Amino acid sequence: MARYANVSRQTVSNVLNSPEVVKEETRQRVLDAVEALGYRVSAAARQMRTGRSRLLAVRIETTQDGMNVFDRFLHGLTESAARSGYRVLLYTAADDRAEIATIDQLLGEFEPDGFVLTSTHHGDPRAAWLAERALPFVSFGRPWGAPEDVHPWVDVDGAAGTEAATHHLLDAGHRRIGFVGWEPGSGVGDDRRAGWSRALAGRGLDAGLVLETDGSSAQGQAAARELVERGATALVCVSDSVALGALQVIPDVVGFDDTPVAAAVGLTSLSQPLTEAAARCVDLLTSRLSDRPAVSHVLLTPSLVIRKEPRS
Amino acid sequence: MARYANVSRQTVSNVLNSPEVVKEETRQRVLDAVEALGYRVSAAARQMRTGRSRLLAVRIETTQDGMNVFDRFLHGLTESAARSGYRVLLYTAADDRAEIATIDQLLGEFEPDGFVLTSTHHGDPRAAWLAERALPFVSFGRPWGAPEDVHPWVDVDGAAGTEAATHHLLDAGHRRIGFVGWEPGSGVGDDRRAGWSRALAGRGLDAGLVLETDGSSAQGQAAARELVERGATALVCVSDSVALGALQVIPDVVGFDDTPVAAAVGLTSLSQPLTEAAARCVDLLTSRLSDRPAVSHVLLTPSLVIRKEPRS
DNA sequence: TTGTATGCGTTATCAA
DNA sequence: TTGATAACGCATACAA
Helix, strand or coil: CHHHHCCCHHHHHHHHHCHHHCCHHHHHHHHHHHHHHCCCCCHHHHHHHHCCCCEEEEECCCCCCCCCCHHHHHHHHHHHHHHCCCEEEEECCCCHHHHHHHHHHHHHHCCCCEEEEECCCCCCHHHHHHHHCCCCEEEECCCCCCCCCCCCEEEECHHHHHHHHHHHHHHCCCCCEEEEEECCCCHHHHHHHHHHHHHHHHCCCCCCCEEEECCCHHHHHHHHHHHHHCCCCEEEECCHHHHHHHCCCCCCEEEECCCHHHHHHCCEEEECCHHHHHHHHHHHHHHHHCCCCCCCEEEECCEEECCCCCCC | CHHHHCCCHHHHHHHHHCHHHCCHHHHHHHHHHHHHHCCCCCHHHHHHHHCCCCEEEEECCCCCCCCCCHHHHHHHHHHHHHHCCCEEEEECCCCHHHHHHHHHHHHHHCCCCEEEEECCCCCCHHHHHHHHCCCCEEEECCCCCCCCCCCCEEEECHHHHHHHHHHHHHHCCCCCEEEEEECCCCHHHHHHHHHHHHHHHHCCCCCCCEEEECCCHHHHHHHHHHHHHCCCCEEEECCHHHHHHHHCCCCCEEEECCCHHHHHHCCEEEECCHHHHHHHHHHHHHHHHCCCCCCCEEEECCEEECCCCCCC
């Protein structure tokens, strides 16, 4: 490279890293050489010198029934990261402890510059572990049960979503709207439930038609049956999975996540702006990594995808 | 490290890479030091010296309707790779040309040791590009339209799957079984169709009830309507997407891929052994990477997930 | 504005 | 069986 352009290695490095310091003519000559020789910086060598890998590590998730949105988030993350000059490194882990162990190992070997945590929950040991060590990370999901700004995060406003869904049903004339949720204690589940009850409270309606499930369609269906017996005429659900079960019982149901299943069965559902969320995660992480001042968190609003007008 | 264990750096390296060459006592001392200091080899430094990154690169896919199986394959790949000491690096690309450009760039920067290609098709330029340069790669998907062993691959036997599906319907008493496929020329689609017609031929039945679609549920539904008009009493479909459409027309339908949507709507479907396929991809790649003789390809059989007995 | 020297952490080679 | 040395490619400090 340097020989080809008739300069020193240092000049080449300068052209690439601080172009303004090199004379125009020399710069052009080097740039031509870069082109001609198809030169690319070696990530490994650069990492050895700078200590930065330009790697972002993320755990790849799977769920039992496959009705999740992680794949779309991951795609967005990969794309956004690439735009900022980062690549995404994948790992798997069965639980929080295993994930911490893997992160620890990754840190020693590939030295990712940052981590993206997903599926945050109350008392999340992963966030605590990373924060303790002052490692750069962002979570897709709020620090449930912890102060709002203990670490940077991006999340989707579940409450705003279910509130909009409830209003949608109210506007169609429904007055006895139930909620099929998860067992309490799940930050995400409680948040989604809060939006529903807020909407009802806003119209002076009772928010008593609630039932908890394990998130399966089977329990969703059972819960829906009971709520309908208790007078519910429409249901807001914490997920598409339980909504799918509820849909067997009653037509006016709103799900959450807008999974392919929702589209397939004509289920109205709340769609998370996943590409946007992923992009914001990368933003937060990269500004942190380049010591730029960054906002501490981002809360996005889901949108209601209406697939069928409520009947009454 | 070396100082702590009172040996040279080289001895440490030997303990880690060729333990048999080091005296038992020294080895133990070094191992203790490794433990005490929480030592981990730096991937970057090792890569600089050896030229191997222990990275496998894969493109992350998305489809329009989200009814794909790639996420499960990717999870399996990440897990299997980790077991063999490799990590998965993700990238995105809009088309084959962009993918080749990205692979080229990756090669210069992160220098992945191997690539996993998915969604292979006739005249795939990616496989040709990699093969030309003698780069280690394996594809999940056969080299359609090329000699069987131009490169290592893992695939699922679509024909065997649709043949089993057709037999399933035949056994229930159906005699006029149609096939809803993709436009011809798609290797995967043609293969799946071949299994259906083979099963019918085996019973001396006519394989005339075929229609092509673009893979959407809408076209699946339209095709099903027409085939039913032409006398079909049951349908084998090239994908869950078209099967979903067909299901609106007639109950005895078999899909392909066993996506969450199939489970949601009670659609009988063919399930690909994706974890197994991913594991075999890693096997083929790692044996190639360590110059072990490897089988050239692996063909796996999908299994029929019966969700509803055919009526006859 | 450009060039020289150095070291990041490994491992291969070779000598002891 | 162990140790010394060199080199991978880059970026920084410093000298010219």
